[in-house]
Amino acid sequence: MPQHPHEPRHTSHATPVHRGLDPDGHITPEGSLARVPPPFRPVLAAARERLPPTFGTRLSSAYVYGSIPRGTARVGRSDLDLLVVLHEEPTDTDRADARALDTALDREFPQIDGAGTLVLGREQVLSDLERHDLGWFVACLCTPLLGEDLAARLPRYRPDSLLARETNGDLALLLPRWRERIATVDGSEEALRPLVRYMSRHLVRTGFTLVMPRWQGWTSDLREMADAFGMYYPARAGQLREAALRGLAPRGDAAVLRTYVDDLGPWLAAEYTRVHGVKAPRP
Incomplete structure (x- = not known):
């Protein structure tokens, strides 16, 4: 078949590598608290301690994602990435509280170069519309820190x-x-x-x-x-x-x-x- 004029030309090295997949071809969760480098463990301990009083009973789940749970974080160079899922849709006050928490953690822990907390509502994360975006993000890229792990309510994902x-x-x-x-x-x-x-x-x-x-x-x-x-x-x-x-x-x-x-x-x-x-x- 003639090559489409816009189709990229494959090289001899473009062979499937199947990295990051289980034997059935599903994407495996990439992070684990066991992989957190020792310098960053006090940072996560502080986040875990401060999240419940910040969001109270509205807190459904909390996660850490990025280089810290992947075990590749660099002291003084990597940032702290948190995801907070509330039982209700977040308000402007919730987002302001998250920014205040980020500022405090960044100020207190020189190991991190900034902190960012994403605040979402449980209904949105589990919605059909977000099944292959936020849902996949939670199931495959986020590591549970507090509360229910919503990955149990989500499907398995393939790199399709x-x-x-x-x-x-x-x-x-x-x-x-x-x-x-x-x-x-x-x-x-x-x-x-x-x-x-x-x-x-x-x-x-x-x-x-x-x-x-x-x-x-x-x-x-x-x-x-x-x-x-x-x-x-x-x-x-x-x-x-x-x-x-x-x-x-x-x-x-x-x-x-x-x-x-x-x-x-x-x-x-x-x-x-x-x-x-x-x-x-x-x-």
């Missing part, structure tokens, strides 16, 4: 096109917001560095999930994600590898952000839509 579409099939909607944020932020290193880190990581993860169904595996390692992408899109491989490095060690560079929203981002959004379609609309 449905999962790819519902996790990262909305990049085209994000790009205008990114442009607006870049235009309004001041040009200081302090202001730009978090944007470079966030956008770099988001683009690398989007590039990886673009090829995930063909690569047939799962990883959260940014370098490995970029390498997997490069197997299928060699012409763009260098850009994603550079983005992976910036996601790990960001520098506040406005020129980098412009390349993301003017070149790599639009191309990736269009290719994602062509291959996997568009994420189901959210309210």
Whole structure:
């Protein structure tokens, strides 16, 4: 069959690796409290102690995700990522309380470079609409810290096109917001560095999930994600590898952000839509 004019050329190295899957081909949970490096255990102990009085009986579940439960966190370089699930939909007060907790933890523990707590409602996490986005996130990328583990109420997940579409099939909607944020932020290193880190990581993860169904595996390692992408899109491989490095060690560079929203981002959004379609609309 003739090659589609827009179809990426496969290299001889583009073979399935089946990393991060169980014998039946389902994505396995990537984190564990047993893998938390010793310097970060006091941070989690403090978070576990302070979450119940912060949210009271409305707290359904709490999780930690990211490099700390994966065991790859670096002292003074890695941030603390928490997810709080409430029995009810969160309010502005809940989000303000979460930010206050983040600020206190970041101030008290030099091991972490920032903290971020995502607050969601239980009904949303378990909804059909979020089954292959927030649901997958909880079941596969989050490590239980407090309360009921909602993964027991969610299905098993495979690295297929449905999962790819519902996790990262909305990049085209994000790009205008990114442009607006870049235009309004001041040009200081302090202001730009978090944007470079966030956008770099988001683009690398989007590039990886673009090829995930063909690569047939799962990883959260940014370098490995970029390498997997490069197997299928060699012409763009260098850009994603550079983005992976910036996601790990960001520098506040406005020129980098412009390349993301003017070149790599639009191309990736269009290719994602062509291959996997568009994420189901959210309210």
